[in-house]
Amino acid sequence: MSDALRLLIADDHPMFRAALRHALGEVLPGAGIVEVASQSALEAAVAGGEAFDLAMLDLMMPGAMGFSSLVFARGQRPELPVVIISSNEHPRTIRRAQQFGASGFVPKSAPASVLGEAVTAVLAGKVWFPPLQAERDEGDAQLADRLAQLTPQQLRVLMRLADGLLNKQIAYELSLAENTVKIHVTAILRKLGCHSRTQAAVLVKGLSLEEESGGLHDQGNALR
Template identity: 70%
Template sequence: MQTILVADDHPMFRAAVLHALREALPDGRMLEVASQSAVEAALADEAVIDLVLLDLAMPGAMGFSSLVLLRGERPEVPVIVISSNDHPRTVRRAQQFGAAGFVSKSAPVGALGAAVHEVLAGGSWFPAEKAERSEDDATLASRLAQLTPQQLRVLMLLAEGLLNKQIADQLGLAENTVKIHVTAVLKKLDCRSRTQAAVLAKSLDLDESP
C-alpha cells in the first residue's frame, strides 16, 4: 500500500485531489495537511511516504522553500508540485529545485492520476512547454543543497527578519545553537551578512506575474 501526502491549504481543492487520487490508487493511503508545519510533522511521524503532492502557496512557506526543505529532509521521497501558478518559469524552477513533476491546478483531472502513476514508477511529469534552464537557479539550488534541514529553517526565518533569539524561540533551540547555524549558513552560501542571505532566500519566492 502506497502512502501519499497531499499538502494544500484549500479544503475544497484538497478534497478534489484526494478524490482523484482514490480513483487512480484505490488501495493507496492518503494523508492531508494544510501548512508547512504540518508537512514537517507528517515527515517526522511517518516512516514511509511514497509521494508528496505539494502546493507552493501554503502558510509557513515562501515559494519554493517548502520544496527545498522537503527534498533536504527526505530526498528519497518524490514530490509533485501542484500550483495555480503554471508560468513556464515556475515549472522550470520546480524542476531545478528537485520536483519530480508539476501539475497545474487548471489541468484536466486525468492529468493528476497520470502524473502520479508516472512518478511512482520512477519517472517524471512536466508540461511539454517550460522555460529554459536558468544557471542562476541551478547555482542557487546547488548552494542550498549544502544546508542541513535545520539550517534551511534558520535561513527562512532570517529571510523574515527575525533575530537569533526569535529564531531560537520559533525552533525550540538555544540561542547559541542558532548563532552556530547562522554562521554555517553564511559560510555555505558565501554570504557576508544576514541581509545578503535573506535576499538569497527571498529569491525562492514565486513570481507574481502570470
C-alpha cells in the first residue's frame, strides 16, 4: 500500500527534512514525498490539487505565524490528515495543535520509532498525541471555529493583513486585483466579527506559539 502513498513534508531545515524523509522511508518504503520549506510553498502545494495522503508540518517556517500553516492546510484540504512535527513540546502547544485540527503531534526530539507509531496510527484514521497535561482552551476553540468560516483565499489574505500589508501589497503578493482584496477583507471582518483590520490582526495573533525555554531549536538528536 505504501508505494501508492503521497506525503507532504513542510519544514525549512534541509537536514531535518532529509532525516524525516529517511525515517519515513523506513516506515513507508516506496511512498512518494514532496518537500516544501515555507508557508507560501506549502500554500502552493496544498492548493495545487495533488492527492496527498498525509502532511507533516513544522510550526516555525518562514511566512508562518504560529498555527497558521495548520489552519490553512485544514481549511484548504479538510480531508488531509496533518501531523505536526515541532521542537516546541510545550503541553499547551500540543493541546492547541489538536484543537486547531491536527491529527497528530510528534516532538522533533522523538526517536524514529515514535514517528513510525504516529504516522501508522494517523494513516489508519486514528489520532496520535503525546500524553497531554494542558486543558482544553475555550478561547482557542472559539478562534478555530471563527477561522473555519473563512475560505482558503480569505485565510491567505488574513495572514498578510496580520503582517501589516496594505491591500495593494496583498494584491501583488497573491496576484489578485486590489478590489478583490478589498472584497475579501470586508468578508473576513464580517465573518470574524471584527470592526477593523487591527482587530482582525490582533485576533490572528492568537495563533502564535508560546515560548518554551531550553532547547526549542535543538534538533541534533531528532529522529535517531
